[in-house]
Amino acid sequence: MNTTKVGIPRALFYYQYYPLWKTFFEELGAEIVLSDRTTKTIMDEGSKTCIDEACLPIKIFHGHVMNIKDKVDYLFIPRFTSVSKNEYICPKFGGLPDMVRHTIKDLPPIIDTEVNLRKSGKNALKAVYEVGSFFSKDQYKIKRAYKRALESYREFREKIKKGVLPCDILDKKLRTVKKYDGRNLNIAVVGHGYNLYDRYANMNMLDKLIDKGAEIITVDMVDGEIIEKHVQVLPKRLFWNFGRKAVGSSLYFLDREDIDGIIYLMAFGCGVDSFISDLIERKIRRNKDIPFIILTLDEHTGEAGMDTRLEAFIDMIRWRYRNEDNVSAYG
Amino acid sequence: MKITFPHMGNTYIVAKALLDDVGVDYIIPPYNNKRALEIGTKYAPEMVCLPLKINLGNYIEAYEKGADTILITGGRGPCRFGYYCEMSREILRDNGFNMDVITLEVSQEGFNELLRRIRRITGEINVKKILKVIKNTTLVSKRVDELERLTYKLRPREIKKGSTDKIYKEFQRKVKEVRGSSQILKLINNTKSRLIRLEIDREFKPLKIGIVGEIYTTIDPFTNFHIESILGNMGVEVDRSNTVSGWIIEHMLKAIVPFKKDIRYKEAAKPYLGAMIGGHAQETIGNTVLYAKDGYDGVVQIYPLTCMPEIVAESILPAIERDYNIPVLTLIIDEMTGEAGYLTRIEAFVDLLNRRRERVEIGQNFALSGN
Numbered sequence: 001m002n003t004t005k006v007g008i009p010r011a012l013f014y015y016q017y018y019p020l021w022k023t024f025f026e027e028l029g030a031e032i033v034l035s036d037r038t039t040k041t042i043m044d045e046g047s048k049t050c051i052d053e054a055c056l057p058i059k060i061f062h063g064h065v066m067n068i069k070d071k072v073d074y075l076f077i078p079r080f081t082s083v084s085k086n087e088y089i090c091p092k093f094g095g096l097p098d099m100v101r102h103t104i105k106d107l108p109p110i111i112d113t114e115v116n117l118r119k120s121g122k123n124a125l126k127a128v129y130e131v132g133s134f135f136s137k138d139q140y141k142i143k144r145a146y147k148r149a150l151e152s153y154r155e156f157r158e159k160i161k162k163g164v165l166p167c168d169i170l171d172k173k174l175r176t177v178k179k180y181d182g183r184n185l186n187i188a189v190v191g192h193g194y195n196l197y198d199r200y201a202n203m204n205m206l207d208k209l210i211d212k213g214a215e216i217i218t219v220d221m222v223d224g225e226i227i228e229k230h231v232q233v234l235p236k237r238l239f240w241n242f243g244r245k246a247v248g249s250s251l252y253f254l255d256r257e258d259i260d261g262i263i264y265l266m267a268f269g270c271g272v273d274s275f276i277s278d279l280i281e282r283k284i285r286r287n288k289d290i291p292f293i294i295l296t297l298d299e300h301t302g303e304a305g306m307d308t309r310l311e312a313f314i315d316m317i318r319w320r321y322r323n324e325d326n327v328s329a330y331g
Numbered sequence: 332m333k334i335t336f337p338h339m340g341n342t343y344i345v346a347k348a349l350l351d352d353v354g355v356d357y358i359i360p361p362y363n364n365k366r367a368l369e370i371g372t373k374y375a376p377e378m379v380c381l382p383l384k385i386n387l388g389n390y391i392e393a394y395e396k397g398a399d400t401i402l403i404t405g406g407r408g409p410c411r412f413g414y415y416c417e418m419s420r421e422i423l424r425d426n427g428f429n430m431d432v433i434t435l436e437v438s439q440e441g442f443n444e445l446l447r448r449i450r451r452i453t454g455e456i457n458v459k460k461i462l463k464v465i466k467n468t469t470l471v472s473k474r475v476d477e478l479e480r481l482t483y484k485l486r487p488r489e490i491k492k493g494s495t496d497k498i499y500k501e502f503q504r505k506v507k508e509v510r511g512s513s514q515i516l517k518l519i520n521n522t523k524s525r526l527i528r529l530e531i532d533r534e535f536k537p538l539k540i541g542i543v544g545e546i547y548t549t550i551d552p553f554t555n556f557h558i559e560s561i562l563g564n565m566g567v568e569v570d571r572s573n574t575v576s577g578w579i580i581e582h583m584l585k586a587i588v589p590f591k592k593d594i595r596y597k598e599a600a601k602p603y604l605g606a607m608i609g610g611h612a613q614e615t616i617g618n619t620v621l622y623a624k625d626g627y628d629g630v631v632q633i634y635p636l637t638c639m640p641e642i643v644a645e646s647i648l649p650a651i652e653r654d655y656n657i658p659v660l661t662l663i664i665d666e667m668t669g670e671a672g673y674l675t676r677i678e679a680f681v682d683l684l685n686r687r688r689e690r691v692e693i694g695q696n697f698a699l700s701g702n
Contacts (some may be wrong), residue, residue: 032689050646051642051645051646052662053636053637053642054642054646055637077607079605081606081608086407086439088408088609090639090643091409091410091608091609091610091612091639091643092642092643093639093641094409094606094607094609094643095604095608095612095640095641095643095647096645097605098604098605098643098647098648099643099646100602102646102649102650103646103649112605112607114605116606125415148548152476199673209650212335214360221352234417235417235420236405236414236416236438236439237438237439238414238435239407239408239413239414240408240409250679252497253410260366268378269378269637270378270637271380271411271637271639272411273378273379274376274378274379274380274411274637275379275411275414275418277376277419278376278379278418278421278422279418279421282421282425286425315402318519
């Protein structure tokens with residue numbers, strides 16, 4: 001018997017939920033087809049098919065759909081309205097299946113189950129049964145698959161919280177600790193997962209930082225309770241899931257004494273980033289003299305320009321410490 | 332305390348009626364203008380959407396005239412408008428404009444917090460008075476919209492071109508001088524009867540275009556370069572799905588009091604966009620379908636650059652164009668939009684619609700003689 005092939009575009013929430021999806025579908029006996037890693041072709045295809053005004057990650061997503069649409073029986077593009085109580089993601093996530101459906105021709109059937117946990121977390125189970133019903137009539141089996149899926153997801157989250165980069169886990173990459181002569185820097189990187197962990201889109205930014213002797217801390221590594229505690233300073237509750245995470249962890253980074261610099265990686269045209277990056281920048285500039293930089297990605301970003309800015313940022317931080325060393329201890 | 336509020340098309344008339352009736356001191360910022368936009372662009376982050384930039388310009392121009400408190404409504408997302416209040420607060424603070432922001436919304440603190448905020452403005456809470464004010468303000472918003480809708484019908488049909496605009500502009504100027512909802516309503520009625528007396532060509536069958544999109548850019552004539560007037564004077568009858576009264580009733584009042592909402596557009600949008608995704612995306616999709624069904628010749632979608640919900644709508648609109656055979660023109664506006672290029676696109680679109688209609692008419696005649 002042929003197994004059903006489910007296509008998962010390697011973009012957007014892939015970086016956040018893939019282990020969950022993988023276990024769930026495999027437990028139900030489906031075969032997962034992942035799109036290739038982002039390449040120039042995928043990005044070009046994406047920006048060609050998608051409307052011009054969309055942000056880079058959405059264009060890349062369209063490229064990934066183009067990449068696998070002919071190889072699968074189903075495309076898995078859930079409608080993510082909300083993944084946490086009283087919070088939204090971004091309107092584009094809510095309309096993603098519709099965007100794809102009306103933009104790209106000759107698509108296989110799309111599994112576009114709505115995930116909406118805005119009112120109650122219990123709605124997750126509803127979505128699980130709906131997705132599961134494509135592969136099995138057995139409710140018990142679906143529930144068991146979901147339970148196992150949650151376990152792999154938790155395992156994934158635990159690893160991230162210990163400081164492993166999600167892209168390294170997903171790509172099964174083992175990172176050997178490199179000796180860097182001189183002091184290792186702790187660099188906090190704030191940004192959407194799909195910008196931080198897509199190596200092609202951000203032109204290997206994280207690897208480049210690591211090669212320069214930086215330890216990376218991303219928003220995903222910060223514990224939910226810490227975020228919750230720090231985000232309370234905002235007078236009005238932020239209704240974007242990512243926004244709360246970003247603001248909460250940035251404020252936490254400010255409190256930590258061992259963070260040497262903060263990088264905000266945003267995508268051109270991202271509505272949420274346009275507010276959150278500004279909000280964070282204002283909070284940082286008011287409270288602490290810590291190096292902070294906003295880097296913007298789009299499909300035209302030149303790698304050389306990006307490298308120059310990263311190098312300058314790291315050099316600047318190192319100079320701070322060198323100059324400190326130059327002050328004679330003897331007075 | 333001197334209150335001010337941001338502009339959005341005719342909302343200032345409604346806000347004026349409200350504040351007059353409540354009896355508080357306020358300043359209407361100078362009407363949206365180039366300088367306001369320049370000020371806003373200077374202080375706002377580069378990539379935020381256009382309405383926030385103009386709003387900031389409004390606040391600062393009002394601040395120069397002595398305002399110290401901003402009255403604005405809120406939202407629960409995911410559209411960015413819901414966080415305008417906080418962004419404005421932060422930006423104004425960092426740039427040394429000492430202004431307070433009062434957001435009228437039911438926030439996480441609950442209904443009592445809203446009452447506390449209203450009390451800050453009015454001093455006391457007189458439920459009877461507040462209900463009366465709300466009733467009168469809503470009435471003003473409805474009447475203003477009716478007046479606007481009347482101009483849509485008159486402009487293409489007027490014999491002496493420009494006469495509708497002349498009366499309407501006079502109304503917008505005069506309304507600033509009268510006080511309170513009752514006088515505003517009287518002025519509206521006067522203007523209406525003057526408009527009705529205008530000489531029009533009753534036989535003329537104009538092209539019909541529906542305007543959909545993001546609420547601020549569709550409602551505010553400064554932002555959309557007076558598109559209703561441009562189209563009207565080109566002999567096109569327009570209709571706009573977003574209205575000030577619709578916004579007040581559907582989005583503000585019904586968010587507090589759970590009345591039944593108007594869901595006609597929701598049902599029309601269902602095959603294309605299955606869920607509420609924030610902003611006016613569902614309205615844009617649904618109303619485009621409704622316009623097509625009502626026999627409109629074309630639809631114009633307007634939104635500010637990087638508007639998240641409308642981007643989703645724009646990528647779905649081609650499917651409706653195809654299914655209902657109705658042309659859609661998308662106009663995206665930011666602080667760099669040049670008027671000439673914008674006008675050319677509108678003119679070309681109207682030409683296209685005219686040709687389409689001619690073709691249909693010729694086609695019908697041809698079929699008749701062929702019989």
